[in-house]
Amino acid sequence: MLQDNVFKHITQINWKLVISFLLLCIIGLVNLYSASGVRTEDGLFVSLFFHKQLVWELLSLGIMLVIIMVDYRHFYAMATGIFIASIILLIAVPLIGKTVYGAKRWISLGFFSIQPSEIAKIAMLLMGAKLLSRRKESLDWGELIVISSIASIPALLVLSQPDLGTTICMLAILGGIVLFRGLKVAVVRILLILVPVFLPLSWFLLRDYQKRRILTMLSPERDPLGAGYHVIQSQIAIGSGGMLGSGYLSGSQSQLRFLPEKHTDFALAVFGEEWGFLGLIFLLIVYVVFLIGIFEVIRDAKDRFGSYLCVGIFFYFFSQIFVNMGMVMGIMPVVGIPLPFISYGGTSTVVNFIFIGILINVSLRRFVFKTT
Amino acid sequence: MEIQFEGDGFQPPKHGLLILQILIGFYVFVFLVRIWYLQILQADKYSKLAQDNRYREVSLYASRGFIFDKKGVLLARNEVAYALAFVREDSRNIPQTLAKISEWTDIPIEELEVKYKRAIYKSKPFQPVILVADIPFHQVARIEAMSHEYPGIRIMTRPRRYYPVNTIYSHILGYVAEVNDKELDRDPALRVGDFIGKQGIELYLERTLRGEKGVSRREVDASGRILLEEVLKKPLSGKNLTLSVDTVLQQKVWDILGDKRATVVVMNPFTGKILTLVNRPSYDNNLFTRKLTNEEWVKIRDDERNPLHNKAVQGAYPPASVWKIPMVTMLLERGVDPNESVRCTGEITVGNQTFRCWHKGGHGQVNMRRSVIVSCDVYYYLMAERYGIQYLSDKAKEYGFGQRLGLSLPYEHPGIVPSPEWKKARFKRNWHKGETINFSIGQGYTLVTPMQVASFLSGLINGGKEIRPSFLEYEAPEVIRQLPIQEKHRLAILEYMVDTVASSEGTARILRTPGVLVGGKTGTAQVTKLRIIDGRRVKAHELPEKFRDHAWMAAYATKDDQTYVIVVLIEHGGGGGAVAGPVAKAIIDILFSPSYQEHLLSKNHVQESE
Numbered sequence: 001m002l003q004d005n006v007f008k009h010i011t012q013i014n015w016k017l018v019i020s021f022l023l024l025c026i027i028g029l030v031n032l033y034s035a036s037g038v039r040t041e042d043g044l045f046v047s048l049f050f051h052k053q054l055v056w057e058l059l060s061l062g063i064m065l066v067i068i069m070v071d072y073r074h075f076y077a078m079a080t081g082i083f084i085a086s087i088i089l090l091i092a093v094p095l096i097g098k099t100v101y102g103a104k105r106w107i108s109l110g111f112f113s114i115q116p117s118e119i120a121k122i123a124m125l126l127m128g129a130k131l132l133s134r135r136k137e138s139l140d141w142g143e144l145i146v147i148s149s150i151a152s153i154p155a156l157l158v159l160s161q162p163d164l165g166t167t168i169c170m171l172a173i174l175g176g177i178v179l180f181r182g183l184k185v186a187v188v189r190i191l192l193i194l195v196p197v198f199l200p201l202s203w204f205l206l207r208d209y210q211k212r213r214i215l216t217m218l219s220p221e222r223d224p225l226g227a228g229y230h231v232i233q234s235q236i237a238i239g240s241g242g243m244l245g246s247g248y249l250s251g252s253q254s255q256l257r258f259l260p261e262k263h264t265d266f267a268l269a270v271f272g273e274e275w276g277f278l279g280l281i282f283l284l285i286v287y288v289v290f291l292i293g294i295f296e297v298i299r300d301a302k303d304r305f306g307s308y309l310c311v312g313i314f315f316y317f318f319s320q321i322f323v324n325m326g327m328v329m330g331i332m333p334v335v336g337i338p339l340p341f342i343s344y345g346g347t348s349t350v351v352n353f354i355f356i357g358i359l360i361n362v363s364l365r366r367f368v369f370k371t372t
Numbered sequence: 373m374e375i376q377f378e379g380d381g382f383q384p385p386k387h388g389l390l391i392l393q394i395l396i397g398f399y400v401f402v403f404l405v406r407i408w409y410l411q412i413l414q415a416d417k418y419s420k421l422a423q424d425n426r427y428r429e430v431s432l433y434a435s436r437g438f439i440f441d442k443k444g445v446l447l448a449r450n451e452v453a454y455a456l457a458f459v460r461e462d463s464r465n466i467p468q469t470l471a472k473i474s475e476w477t478d479i480p481i482e483e484l485e486v487k488y489k490r491a492i493y494k495s496k497p498f499q500p501v502i503l504v505a506d507i508p509f510h511q512v513a514r515i516e517a518m519s520h521e522y523p524g525i526r527i528m529t530r531p532r533r534y535y536p537v538n539t540i541y542s543h544i545l546g547y548v549a550e551v552n553d554k555e556l557d558r559d560p561a562l563r564v565g566d567f568i569g570k571q572g573i574e575l576y577l578e579r580t581l582r583g584e585k586g587v588s589r590r591e592v593d594a595s596g597r598i599l600l601e602e603v604l605k606k607p608l609s610g611k612n613l614t615l616s617v618d619t620v621l622q623q624k625v626w627d628i629l630g631d632k633r634a635t636v637v638v639m640n641p642f643t644g645k646i647l648t649l650v651n652r653p654s655y656d657n658n659l660f661t662r663k664l665t666n667e668e669w670v671k672i673r674d675d676e677r678n679p680l681h682n683k684a685v686q687g688a689y690p691p692a693s694v695w696k697i698p699m700v701t702m703l704l705e706r707g708v709d710p711n712e713s714v715r716c717t718g719e720i721t722v723g724n725q726t727f728r729c730w731h732k733g734g735h736g737q738v739n740m741r742r743s744v745i746v747s748c749d750v751y752y753y754l755m756a757e758r759y760g761i762q763y764l765s766d767k768a769k770e771y772g773f774g775q776r777l778g779l780s781l782p783y784e785h786p787g788i789v790p791s792p793e794w795k796k797a798r799f800k801r802n803w804h805k806g807e808t809i810n811f812s813i814g815q816g817y818t819l820v821t822p823m824q825v826a827s828f829l830s831g832l833i834n835g836g837k838e839i840r841p842s843f844l845e846y847e848a849p850e851v852i853r854q855l856p857i858q859e860k861h862r863l864a865i866l867e868y869m870v871d872t873v874a875s876s877e878g879t880a881r882i883l884r885t886p887g888v889l890v891g892g893k894t895g896t897a898q899v900t901k902l903r904i905i906d907g908r909r910v911k912a913h914e915l916p917e918k919f920r921d922h923a924w925m926a927a928y929a930t931k932d933d934q935t936y937v938i939v940v941l942i943e944h945g946g947g948g949g950a951v952a953g954p955v956a957k958a959i960i961d962i963l964f965s966p967s968y969q970e971h972l973l974s975k976n977h978v979q980e981s982e
Contacts, residue, residue: 180388239410239418252422277411284403291396299389303382314392322399329406 017293060353067357176315238272245276434583437610453532457500463524502565546572583610641830644839692895695814756812894948895924
């Protein structure tokens with residue numbers, strides 16, 4: 001199974017992707033050192049999450065290498081099994097899961113805990129790419145309904161945890177691949193009518209706190225200390241950074257702890273305050289190079305399944321980057337979505353690295369098809 | 373495992389790639405603009421907000437000015453009170469914290485929520501807002517012990533008003549209580565939970581007494597931990613006040629009045645200083661500085677004896693025969709010969725109406741002097757008929773009746789001086805001749821406050837210069853009007869008042885005091901014309917209390933260099949001479965008693981300061 005030596009094409013790797021990925025990891029670690037830092041009474045600076053994140057990333061790097069070595073076409077065969085297993089785990093969560101911050105998302109396996117919703121992301125990617133790559137024409141009603149129904153099982157299970165952020169990521173993966181492959185003109189026409197009609201109705205399906213967050217995004221002053229607090233404080237932090245920033249480790253908003261959740265969802269605000277306009281623009285450029293790197297992998301992919309895997313991953317990262325940055329800068333509602341490689345998070349790091357591994361995997365194996 | 377091998381020259385769909393490119397472009401555009409907006413365009417605004425986050429300005433309470441009586445007796449001071457404040461920015465769970473506060477203090481949660489919402493509107497998130505203005509000490513200990521579980525809760529100490537001499541002074545001092553919404557809107561210096569003057573001197577001189585809050589700036593971190601504190605502005609204590617009232621006299625007058633519904637004003641006619649103003653019944657003003665419970669408030673408010681009412685300045689009554697004092701000067705100014713006498717047969721008829729003199733049989737021949745001494749009504753009926761309402765009404769207004777005195781007490785009643793135009797405007801009816809007759813003896817529409825009577829009488833004594841009655845010992849006397857009355861006319865009425873006391877048929881004989889020159893005029897103000905109950909004509913004392921007449925006595929007393937004007941009004945007391953007279957007499961006796969004279973000469977109390 002490992003008969004192909006994938007590393008003989010290593011020089012053909014997509015350098016844009018790899019370099020921007022490594023840069024993002026470094027920026028993330030450097031920023032996390034400041035963002036999770038606490039100045040103690042004695043003036044010592046202790047960073048609580050920096051080392052943890054470093055360990056997670058090294059561990060993920062190992063997993064990533066394994067992923068790269070397995071020919072991605074094996075995933076085609078494994079997709080259905082992983083998908084079913086993830087659904088079973090998701091169903092198990094409400095029964096045997098443990099509650100953290102008012103939501104049941106974890107299953108304890110004794111020595112460590114797993115988050116089935118993270119596995120569900122991977123399952124959704126593999127299953128989506130598999131189902132959609134079986135045919136090449138634009139989607140018609142029949143296929144769209146079948147695929148939507150299958151995908152809605154894990155999506156609804158995750159939504160009920162409740163975990164809106166992960167649900168959005170999963171839908172972005174699937175929806176992205178569907179968009180990429182294309183829909184029949186007739187389907188597009190009907191959808192263009194139906195979506196504007198049903199989108200407002202979905203408002204009533206949202207939970208109260210989710211509605212509040214959307215309203216807060218529209219006008220944070222509605223509730224400056226409740227739901228609006230995060231949004232206001234993160235904008236203050238970023239805005240007060242100005243052109244050059246307040247300097248590394250010396251953001252007053254961050255270090256005096258006005259910023260909530262600054263090492264996770266709002267880590268970007270710390271970066272924005274300390275590195276200023278120039279820093280954020282640099283980060284923006286790195287992300288753009290990263291996305292272009294993924295784009296090139298998609299463009300150069302030689303088979304449908306591999307291409308769709310990468311499309312799903314593109315939308316996975318794109319939606320997270322866009323929603324998180326938008327939320328931190330006050331143009332998107334507050335949803336618990338981390339910023340890839342910048343926010344602290346163990347399992348999300350593992351998933352991100354796995355996805356990078358799949359990208360590299362597809363990227364390197366394009367030469368397998370060279371003969372035809 | 374067999375691997376699916378496609379290799380069929382797969383080409384990614386063009387439109388799909390285009391979508392990805394558009395998304396990347398869109399992403400760059402949106403965030404370039406947003407980052408530029410936040411960090412370049414709005415950088416100044418956010419820098420300022422960031423500073424506000426770090427620095428919290430905290431109010432430092434100013435001590436409210438103390439109030440003393442003229443001898444230095446402390447009437448109002450400040451105690452330490454504990455207040456429960458809340459910094460909403462620091463709270464993790466606001467509804468839960470509010471519920472807990474409600475549980476600790478037994479204050480309904482709805483009330484706290486209303487207060488909290490009001491507070492949000494007026495103060496910044498990091499400013500402590502006072503939710504419970506006054507908590508007893510035993511609760512303080514309990515809350516202090518639990519408060520670490522509910523970040524945001526602060527126990528603050530702050531001054532609370534206390535009146536060592538309370539009930540007898542309530543109508544003068546008034547009280548302070550928590551600000552309400554209207555007051556908050558009016559005055560930007562106020563914050564939720566502040567105490568301000570609501571009545572009396574406390575209200576009227578609020579600005580003087582309040583002082584100015586100080587400001588201290590604290591650098592804090594997000595959990596509210598204070599890193600640095602610096603006082604930017606020291607609080608400025610309010611000014612102390614010394615009133616002209618004398619607690620010894622005030623207390624004695626209070627005792628004399630017993631449980632009558634009455635008011636007494638004692639003032640110095642030459643300086644306008646009020647020595648005593650007592651109202652019965654009264655209320656305990658200390659109740660208001662602690663938070664009055666709703667039951668206590670309703671009980672005071674709905675008491676039909678109306679203890680909140682300051683009768684001397686807020687109450688307007690028919691002046692009855694006391695009105696003869698200004699009437700005499702009006703007639704003299706019009707050129708009436710004081711020696712001209714009229715015949716009182718006990719009644720006169722005007723049109724088809726009969727007007728009786730209070731003395732059934734009539735007084736026989738009555739000149740001006742005797743009309744005052746015996747308080748003959750018919751004399752004034754005839755004179756009023758002769759000169760008409762317009763002259764009398766205009767003159768009464770020139771004397772200041774129907775207008776507020778401009779006292780340093782709130783809600784002063786202006787009284788009423790009726791006239792044909794007034795009646796037309798008010799009731800859309802024409803003036804009747806009979807109403808002129810009523811006017812002449814201070815009945816009908818005419819209303820005066822006891823303070824107006826005291827002030828007018830003082831003006832007569834003080835060479836026609838009427839001085840604004842004042843409660844403030846060190847306020848310079850202010851002449852509010854020169855009464856348009858000639859010297860000899862002023863002296864005439866003052867002389868007639870002395871005769872009213874001295875003469876054997878005088879109605880104010882009761883005031884006779886050896887060694888003291890006393891002038892007086894009684895009055896019996898009719899509250900109702902009702903004299904017949906169950907078909908039987910009843911005597912005054914048989915009437916239900918609320919229909920009984922008001923008893924007046926307006927007097928002055930002089931000995932050596934001391935002169936006092938004393939006005940007594942007893943609501944539903946009955947006849948002026950019989951009921952108000954003894955009260956006035958008792959006050960005169962006290963004023964000139966050796967012990968009181970000694971008190972006046974005694975050294976002042978040392979004024980304690982904070």
